[in-house]
Amino acid sequence: MADTIYALASGAGRAGIAVWRLSGEGSGSALSSLTGCPLPPARRAVRAVLRDHDGEPIDDGLVLWFPAPASFTGEDVVELHLHGGRAVAQALGQALARLGLRPAEPGEFSRRAFAGGKIDLTHAEAIADLVAAETSAQRRQALRQMDGSLAALIEEWRRRLVSILARLEAAIDFAEEDLPSSLIDLTRTEAAALSADLARHLADNRRGEILRDGLHITLLGAPNAGKSSLLNRLAGREAAIVSAEAGTTRDVIEIHLDLAGWPVILADTAGLREAAGQIEAEGVRRALARAEAADLKLAVFDAALVPNLDEATCEVIDDATLVVLNKRDLSSSLLPETVAGRPVVAVSAKTGDGLDDLLSWIGEEVQQRFAVGPAPVLTRARHRAAAEAAERALSGFDPSGDLGLAAESLRAAATALGRITGRVETDEVLEAIFREFCIGK
């Protein structure tokens, strides 16, 4: 029998109400011991005074009884709604420990729900994502995944694989000489169609993962172009040092922004130039490495220096770059509409002029490149790795050769997909997934 576990499900610290959760076979008897009463009707909030083994009152609150299997974990579950506070928490913890319960590990409730077949892995991950969501778009994505849409898509792919496999096995059962070629041809076209569907989902610009993990935008430009000033403006605080001295910034400095629901990690970097010393050279190396890994880049130029645009910055411009002409307060000349073939926005970090245009422009670009529609998306590198493995296995499918081998590649593809929802999973991978949960989830 598994241990009966308990945890504070709501946040720790002082609060009007704290919600505790118990799960396991001992939950019901623990509740009866605490209240000194028989179990209340299922799923109905009932007021009760909880007492420790000496009859000393712990608190006066609400209790709920969720008998198995109609509970979150599928086990007997009890919920206690008590007053939030350290003394109540301590007294309750002691009373529960005395009754033989133990504190839950992080993610243990979700893990039990998974083990009990209540939720699949994508659902468990969605709960963690929802709890961690910081922007509205992240919250919506987590809710969509919790809804089961991703799991349904993966299951649909698996179902198609299994049906191709069934046809192939039917073909294998025929004698060599009268192999029905139409059956074989059908498996070939169906596998190709599935492979194309997988490829289409994989070529989605990693938008689900980017929305979950945050979008990386990097500021790049010559020394003194005003990158740090711009970062500070967008952050609304003095996050980075600004000075008239070229080569001020060396380390990469990050701030977090909520850009129209998108979690953005905006990075300031060292000015690009032939560095004067070792430290600055390292800063430039980090700037370029950051640029390489960015989802979107902002190339910043000093508008007052137009048309003599900094060459090192021009070199990093590609189609994932927006060009910003800063210090427009200093420039009286007509500014170009494009730089290196990319559209331009003129701003002044000093006066704040054009900053709203810049923000809405970034917002539009992000929307265009990474917007997540109603269709389910892969939201974790784990999902992507599994889907890629399935696609690879599927690309090895060749029913014109050895049929046994062909069946094997279909089975490998199905196993890879099953890993996403947890149909086949090793303990090691499960550990990694549930470890990131907080206690009480």
Ligand SMILES: Nc1nc2c(ncn2[C@@H]2O[C@H](COP(=O)(O)OP(=O)(O)OP(=O)(O)O)[C@@H](O)[C@H]2O)c(=O)[nH]1
């Ligand atoms: N007039 C004016 N001055 C600006 C503007 N933006 C920045 N500056 C000034 O330009 C100088 C350099 O600004 P920084 O923000 O340190 O420039 P940077 O690109 O981060 O420079 P490095 O870190 O050295 O690469 C400072 O003296 C700023 O006050 C602007 O929009 N208008």
Ligand SMILES: [K+]
């Ligand atoms: K500077």
Ligand SMILES: [Mg+2]
């Ligand atoms: Mg700087």
